[in-house]
Amino acid sequence: MNEVFGPLTEALLRAAMSGTRARRVELVVPTYHRGLTLDETGVVRPSLPNEPPETKSGVYTAPIVGPTGEVGWLTAIAESSGRCFSSGEVECLSQLASLMEAELDRIEEASYLTEAAASLAAAERAAEVANRDLAQFAYVASHELVAPLRAVSAFAQLLVTLLGEVEAAGQTDSGAARARMEQCVFEIMLGTSNMQRQLTALLDLSRLAESIEDTEPTELRAVVNAAIDSLAESIEASGATVTVSELGTARVHFVHLQSVFRNLIENAIRYRHPDRQLEISIDSTIDEVASLNMITVSDTGIGIEEGDRARIFGLFERADTTTDGSGIGLALSQRIIRSHGGEIGVDDSDGSGSRFWLTLPLV
Numbered sequence: 001m002n003e004v005f006g007p008l009t010e011a012l013l014r015a016a017m018s019g020t021r022a023r024r025v026e027l028v029v030p031t032y033h034r035g036l037t038l039d040e041t042g043v044v045r046p047s048l049p050n051e052p053p054e055t056k057s058g059v060y061t062a063p064i065v066g067p068t069g070e071v072g073w074l075t076a077i078a079e080s081s082g083r084c085f086s087s088g089e090v091e092c093l094s095q096l097a098s099l100m101e102a103e104l105d106r107i108e109e110a111s112y113l114t115e116a117a118a119s120l121a122a123a124e125r126a127a128e129v130a131n132r133d134l135a136q137f138a139y140v141a142s143h144e145l146v147a148p149l150r151a152v153s154a155f156a157q158l159l160v161t162l163l164g165e166v167e168a169a170g171q172t173d174s175g176a177a178r179a180r181m182e183q184c185v186f187e188i189m190l191g192t193s194n195m196q197r198q199l200t201a202l203l204d205l206s207r208l209a210e211s212i213e214d215t216e217p218t219e220l221r222a223v224v225n226a227a228i229d230s231l232a233e234s235i236e237a238s239g240a241t242v243t244v245s246e247l248g249t250a251r252v253h254f255v256h257l258q259s260v261f262r263n264l265i266e267n268a269i270r271y272r273h274p275d276r277q278l279e280i281s282i283d284s285t286i287d288e289v290a291s292l293n294m295i296t297v298s299d300t301g302i303g304i305e306e307g308d309r310a311r312i313f314g315l316f317e318r319a320d321t322t323t324d325g326s327g328i329g330l331a332l333s334q335r336i337i338r339s340h341g342g343e344i345g346v347d348d349s350d351g352s353g354s355r356f357w358l359t360l361p362l363v
Contacts, residue, residue: 016074016191020089021078022085024039026074038108059076060076062074063091076089113313148192148197152195156184156188159185159188218257220248220295226254228242228261230262231262231266238278240280243308245283247284250293250361259336260337265280265327271352272302276299281297283295283298291361294358296356297356309347315327315328317330331359337359341363
């Protein structure tokens with residue numbers, strides 16, 4: 001319940017005071033840590049919940065049962081000590097207590113409807129984003145998969161032509177044609193391999209359309225170390241050094257977040273600078289005001305042009321098309337981080353290389 005007391009509640013307090021000649025009237029609902037007091041000043045003031053007063057002469061207390069079963073009370077204190085409330089005043093206070101219960105029910109229902117409307121609006125916005133993502137997904141996927149399909153088709157047709165040439169030539173002078181056929185087979189296998197890789201990456205991306213619910217408080221350094229262990233051979237082959245600072249704890253899906261760090265480290269290796277040692281540093285900065293943990297993955301690689309830094313998070317987008325890669329890793333990473341309530345981006349790494357950053361809510 002966002003608001004326990006409404007204007008009608010204050011009006012009922014005033015009616016209780018004027019109808020009973022009480023010196024003070026108080027309504028308390030301890031479950032919600034709310035209270036209202038009206039005294040001879042005529043001003044309704046918030047008050048802190050306390051224990052109901054003892055039953056004694058000059059004090060009347062009626063129970064208030066709220067919509068979810070919480071118990072509060074309406075208390076009226078007579079204008080002069082020792083004066084007892086008359087039977088008519090007690091009946092008035094009892095009826096007002098019932099009206100206050102009804103008012104609490106109304107406020108609870110209004111609060112529920114407001115929250116339901118907000119949830120529905122959020123769901124509609126999420127559906128709109130999902131539909132937009134799906135349309136982009138279908139458009140980009142259809143275009144990206146056409147290229148390897150065309151290559152496979154072209155080399156298959158060429159292979160058929162070469163087979164005809166070999167048959168026509170018999171056993172004489174077929175060496176060159178056979179070599180060309182072997183190249184065609186290689187290109188066909190390469191094209192199908194590229195399609196398989198892209199389809200696998202697309203499947204991984206599509207699975208994240210479902211919300212990530214299997215999260216738990218996790219030491220982020222353990223997630224990063226798992227990613228590093230899975231890339232041990234690549235790291236050793238590249239001669240890279242990886243240093244990891246204390247990263248704190250966040251509520252995350254271990255496997256999905258591991259894939260984010262794995263992708264960032266793989267990219268650092270893939271785009272390393274040919275003339276300098278590759279160094280990868282993974283650090284953390286806590287923003288208490290924003291309640292966020294910013295993790296940075298910095299490298300000494302070739303860096304990313306400023307104009308490409310937003311584009312590379314799109315489907316099948318790559319900063320350097322001459323290197324191997326599906327172009328889906330960063331799009332997948334962005335979706336994972338956003339599903340955790342954070343963001344991801346990239347900027348310069350102290351004048352050399354790149355610095356990817358991602359934010360996660362503090363536990």
